Every structure is written in C-alpha cells, then in structure tokens.
Amino acid sequence: MTTKKKVARRKLSLLELATELGNVSKACKVMGYSRQQFYEIRRNFQTFGADGLLDRLPGPKGPHPNRVDETVEKAILDYSLSFPSHGPLRVAQQLALQGVQVSSGGVRGVWSRHDLLSRHDRLLRLERTAQKRRLKLTDEQIRLLERFSPEFRERHIETRHTGDLVAVDTFFVGTLKGVGRVYLQSVIDCFSRYAWGRLYTSKLPVTAVHVLNQDVLPHFEAHGARIETILSDNGREFCGRPDRHPYELFLQLEGIEHRTTKVRRPQSNGFVERLHRTLLDEHFRIKGRDTWYESVDAMQTDLDAYFHHYNTERTHQGRGMQGRTPNQVFLDGIVKGKKTETEEAA
Incomplete structure (x- = not known):
C-alpha cells in the first residue's frame, strides 16, 4: 500500500471514530489531528468522496506550461534514437538546422520524462528498439547463418525409405x-x-x-x-x-x-x-x-x-x-x- 493510501485510510478512521464517539475533540486528540483539519477532511470527503481523502499537491493540473509540444518531443526522441551519444546542446543545434526550435534544457526535460538522461539509457533504448525490428535476411546472410549457427548445424538429413539416400x-x-x-x-x-x-x-x-x-x-x-x-x-x-x-x-x-x-x-x-x-x-x-x-x-x-x-x-x-x-x-x-x-x- 502506498503512503498516500495509508494517509487516506487514517483520515477515514478519524471520521469514523468521531461518529462513533460523538465527540470531535476527543477523536482529534486520539488520532492526532486538530479540529480545523477534521472539518477540512470532512468537507473534502463530503464533496469528492474517497478521492477527497488523498493528499493533493498545490498548483495547476495538467502538463507544465513550459513543456515542449508533442511534435518537438517526437523529433527529440527520434533524433536521440539515431544518435544516442549526442548531448543536449548538440541535439538542440542539429534540430534547429531541421527547423525544430528547442533549447538544450528542453531536450533534457524530454529525456528526463522518458528516463533517457544518461548516454547508457539512450543506448539501451536503441538496443531494445533494434530487438523488436524485423530484418529481411539476404541470401548471403542466410548462408552464413547456416554455416556458423548451431541451430542450423544440427539439422538432420531427412530420408523417406530404404535406398532414398x-x-x-x-x-x-x-x-x-x-x-x-x-x-x-x-x-x-x-x-x-x-x-x-x-x-x-x-x-x-x-x-x-x-x-x-x-x-x-x-x-x-x-x-x-x-x-x-x-x-x-x-x-x-x-x-x-x-x-x-x-x-x-x-x-x-x-x-x-x-x-x-x-x-x-x-x-x-x-x-x-x-x-x-x-x-x-x-x-x-x-x-x-x-x-x-x-x-x-x-x-x-x-x-x-x-x-x-x-x-x-x-x-x-x-x-x-x-x-x-x-x-x-x-x-x-x-x-x-x-x-x-x-x-x-x-
């Protein structure tokens, strides 16, 4: 159980104890809350239900107003997939040549949201993407696989009847x-x-x-x-x-x-x-x-x-x-x- 859910359950226990005792002051004293906190908790519970018991961070909801738009974010992720070893400043400068305006801080912000801040993380992302990619083998590649791969080397000669081979x-x-x-x-x-x-x-x-x-x-x-x-x-x-x-x-x-x-x-x-x-x-x-x-x-x-x-x-x-x-x-x-x-x- 997360910390937020534990706090919400404690608030609900406060409301239930006050109802059971019929005394708000005594319930607050037992649970360690003030009367002002009790009435605020009860108001939120009556207005929003169980969700009102969860602690909410102050500030506007939704994405940060300075976050880059989805088109720029996609361009940064695509470029980082092709050149995972480039730093944020170089990525920003290279994208500027392609008509995409973003700062090096904006690049780092995108990387932070996708856990790509380190070069190693970006290389691992490239590796995972390459593993999912389907390749069409050439005849030469198939021939080399058959020559060196144990899976191909262990194939058996199939015969149908006596004298077939x-x-x-x-x-x-x-x-x-x-x-x-x-x-x-x-x-x-x-x-x-x-x-x-x-x-x-x-x-x-x-x-x-x-x-x-x-x-x-x-x-x-x-x-x-x-x-x-x-x-x-x-x-x-x-x-x-x-x-x-x-x-x-x-x-x-x-x-x-x-x-x-x-x-x-x-x-x-x-x-x-x-x-x-x-x-x-x-x-x-x-x-x-x-x-x-x-x-x-x-x-x-x-x-x-x-x-x-x-x-x-x-x-x-x-x-x-x-x-x-x-x-x-x-x-x-x-x-x-x-x-x-x-x-x-x-």
Whole structure:
C-alpha cells in the first residue's frame, strides 16, 4: 500500500471514530489531528468522496506550461534514437538546422520524462528498439547463418525409405606391416543405417566401384530395392569428369544420382562419419590390440563378422531407429518405399 493510501485510510478512521464517539475533540486528540483539519477532511470527503481523502499537491493540473509540444518531443526522441551519444546542446543545434526550435534544457526535460538522461539509457533504448525490428535476411546472410549457427548445424538429413539416400566415404584405417596403408571403402544406407565395407590398399575409383558392385547393389537387388541417390565427398575416387571417371560412369549406368557434400564440411555427411567412429570404438581399436594381422584378407574376415553383428544383432540408438537393428529398418523401409511409389503414381 502506498503512503498516500495509508494517509487516506487514517483520515477515514478519524471520521469514523468521531461518529462513533460523538465527540470531535476527543477523536482529534486520539488520532492526532486538530479540529480545523477534521472539518477540512470532512468537507473534502463530503464533496469528492474517497478521492477527497488523498493528499493533493498545490498548483495547476495538467502538463507544465513550459513543456515542449508533442511534435518537438517526437523529433527529440527520434533524433536521440539515431544518435544516442549526442548531448543536449548538440541535439538542440542539429534540430534547429531541421527547423525544430528547442533549447538544450528542453531536450533534457524530454529525456528526463522518458528516463533517457544518461548516454547508457539512450543506448539501451536503441538496443531494445533494434530487438523488436524485423530484418529481411539476404541470401548471403542466410548462408552464413547456416554455416556458423548451431541451430542450423544440427539439422538432420531427412530420408523417406530404404535406398532414398546412401552415403559413401573412404576411411584410412592404418598401416599394416609388410602390406602398407589400409583404406576402408564404407557405405551406409541413411534411412536404415545398414552398412557395408571393404578394405583396400589404395583409394582409387575402382575400389569405390568394387564395393558397390560386389556388396551393396547385390544386397539391394536381392530384396527388390534400388538406390536412388549416393552422397559422397569431393574425393578423387568419387568425383571427376562424368564422361571419363569410372565412379561417375558406373553411377550413370546404374541410374543413380550422385550428390556431393560441401567442401571441408564432413558434418554434411554425418551418417558415414558416425559409422566410422562406431567402427573405431567397437572393432578396429579392439582387434588392433588382440589380433596380429598379416594380410588384408584376415582383417576383412573379422570386419565382415562385425558388420553382420552390426546389421542384424546390434540394436541401433540413432535418430528414428527406436532400438531396432539396421536390418529390421532396412526391410521396413522397402515396404515404405513401395507405398510411396504407389502414392506418387496415383
């Protein structure tokens, strides 16, 4: 309760006590008021009601007669929004050039009524106004937001059914004594997370073609499915002249669309990158410590066993997998893909 309301309630208590006692002098003595104050309070209460009990400051009601008009006040506020660091004298001089006559004291008066006396307050007002303003982003600004904003970076690749998008990549496994460098050509269906992989001692286009032709396409054909799009990085084993590069020619013959990721952006091929981490944690780092390999074939035999476990026995915790195995989702996605084709044909 404000002080004014407390005083008004005390005055009302004075009037009620005088009525109850039937003695004005005794009521004034108890409440600490004079008889003159009592009669003035009673007159105001009879004339104005409860509002008459509130203390009123003397002087004319309404705005001060020397206050600037609304047009000048708006001009001062607009100028202070554009130049919040300018002082009152400079604001008055600049507005005079625009035909608005006001003194520096008038500028300070406007600032005082709007709590803008300090430069910091005027800067905060500019910040609040800018936050409410809606901006139309250019294509360049949108591109930069998508590149650096976590909200955009965390967007997921959407796939509709098995074979809708298949991701491929080359992964350097390590160096085998007596053999040399060993590379993994990995392939994963982005919808079901079903994965394939073969080890090679080089990363030529023929190795990328071989794993598709030997493992991936036969698996899809055996289940009556097909690959619509392949996503790869811009490595030489995947990209080249369409009329000469072996990988590009192979995809054209199979009727598969080839898409590439952004340069130096491995996150845009996150499915296969996450597969590589799983292979490292659950297979290569373990087998590399408990098995002595002398050939790539021996490594491939153990890798095939792991892929069988990964695809058919290991529950997957990825987005949308719901604890199912990749093989289960692969088969369900084939049915879903056929329904989609039927709906599109209709």
